[in-house]
Amino acid sequence: MTAGAHIKTDASEGKGAAPKPLPAPNSDFYRLADTLNAEERALLSQVRTFMETKVAPIINKYWIEDAFPFELLPSIRDLGLGGLGMQGYGCRGGSAMLFGLAAMEMSRVDSSIATFFGVHNGLAMGSIYAAGSEEQKQKWLPLMARFEKIGCFGLTEPLVGSGASGGLTTTAKREGDAWLLNGQKKWIGNSPWCDLSIIWARDVADNQVKGFIVENKTTPGFSVEKIHNKIALKVVQNGLITLKDVRVPEENHLQEGKSFRETARVLRMTRYLVAWEATGCQMGAYEHALKYAQERLQFGKPIASYQLIQDLLAKMIANITACQCLVVRMAQLHAEGKLTDAHAALSKAFTTAKMRETVAWAREILGGNGISTDYDVARFFADAEALYSYEGTYQMQNLIVGKAVTGISAFV
Template sequence: MLTKAPKQVPTPNSDFYDFAETLNRNDRAILQKVRTFMESKVAPIINKYWVEDAFPFEVLPAFKELSIGGLGYEGYGCAGGSQLLVGLVGIEMARVDVSIATFFGVHSHLAMGSIALDGSEEQKQKWLPPMARLEKIGCFGLTEPLVGSGTGGGLTTTAKREGDTWVLNGQKRWIGNAPWCDISIIWARDVDDNQVKGFIVENKTTSGFSVEKMQNKIALKVVQNGQITLKDVRVSESNRLQGGNSFRDTARVLRGTRYYVGWEATGCQMGAYEHALKYAQERLQFGKPIGSFQMIQDLLAKMLANIVACQCMVVRTAQLADEGKLTDQQAALSKAFTTAKARETVSWARELLGGNGIIADYNVARFFADAEALYSYEGTYQMQNLIVGKAITGFSAFI
């Protein structure tokens, strides 16, 4: 039985070294606005939607009012801001729910990022403003049913040019937002030059484009993932990303989003830790709060140490990104380390709650499950380590 502890205790705070205070006043106000939205609009309803494997469309009007679409990108109606702000906003979202952070990351960083980095001036003018206002929602179609880690050289989705039109055929899998969004960024292999190219596909008006919602997931259940089928889908040359002409251009988008997962993984840990700490302060056993027991305090301190280590890494990664110095291997190490630590931290949180740790009502189970998806998407732990290994040894261990 949960009861209030008999004495005043500190409010759970996972920003132990006050990283949010490194932002300027305006950015702190944006961060606070996001925190208020997540705690007042998302937190009270998210467990229900997670259990039901559904997306809370009811929060989108308030989400739009945050005016953070295109965060980190300048111009075209985008919110702009530093990479540190981008990351701390990601943390604030993931601290309450990783799925909402993923929805935003797919739309604002992957879909909008593809257009911002690889699109023509005309494409930026057409698509980025409505996407920044969340009037148009996007997804990012790279992963395929039979191609995950090998997307760099093994895409089976094809693109064939016929005059001013491209014909796309193939399938994409695990595509977040796909079942309901407005546009898809589809990456396909040009059959003529064997290079990967990007295309903007308007989902609801394009013949031959269909999406099947993926069912029975155990992680990121709020994110609606889809399997996209493209059957003789015709896309005009004007909807081909003019700067997306090889996988190097795709990787340029992924570099930023890969380390954004590090922020999500850190926020996931923070949410699990804060719920576990609050539980430890309130749960009574043997006549006193379990938070007063040595083994529980040791567990909480280890969780917090993991969080602080990850915060230090992602903050430095953001600084390098803002300076234009971030490398693929630095982004890869950040993603690998933070997601591995996330698995450890959320498992300790689940352990602390005992049997209640597997019930969604207590929140920790949601973070525990969602950490598994973070560990795998945007490149597996092992693939990230091989990117780092190649950089530090000079030898490629890829097949």
């Protein structure tokens, strides 16, 4: 029985009345799509078509196999989204709203593909766009916008996560017209196979964090070990990067990246992006759970007709709607030049926390089937854990917000 099947659900209908068709699952309860302009609606439709026709049919297979669907790269390239949100240098351009909408639509079907795109477009390209010289932008961004070069972002270390601003153990030492990098980076998405890495390291001369473009496949001393046995974002290939006397020419040192301030500028936009991804993850889990509830029969009728299920669905759509309204307003603040680190931190913390609730309720609605990837919800449920933690933990985001509202820093 399909979601659109004619099932009589209203006891007030007479015996001779035609049964009403059930509504198709729709996670846009407040009709925010109606507020989008023509360009935004077109992009939303473009990404949705790609995700539903190209990604959805194969993604569970790759998730189970802990593998990346390289067969999709030509189609991703043909979307023409490289450099979304960046102006010039062969980039797609467009607003932060467009970037967020694309991430949300991707995550609505699969958070791994959204993460791959966010790492390449938001973190790697974003680092060069924000902290690179004009020459570096001209050299790298067009190639990356065309997906001829894929990038990753190396900040987190085996022993340094939240303390990256002042505690990086990866070092950079200037030697003539080059830099010598030593250290390790962990959980770096795309790194086992991509072409270049943005490595953030502490300059031993002034103790400041600086960024470097490392060409993975041709740089001696650079190696990557794929991380196995993950329970979340299994399609994303994460790696442990080891840098052993890696020599990087000065021309690959991000010229405008003189301290962690530039890194933080990139992180502000990636936290912005994660909020959209977390919203999309909820949307996908909810739509699958609602369709299941409309189709699954128990005691002779769909489980969607029971009060306890409707209570869960109502709480899920409330979470989603609150997150959608929040990220749209965040995009408006960005457009007005008013988006702060605290705004991005609040959105990342709130949306990922609500996402955790929503995907858990979706899994609950499916009962035993909720732990099988055959029904998709299990994948959303597991992937949500990675979104909740990466780009800054919930607690760290709240401390950023706490400092903004009190004027007092609680960081150690």
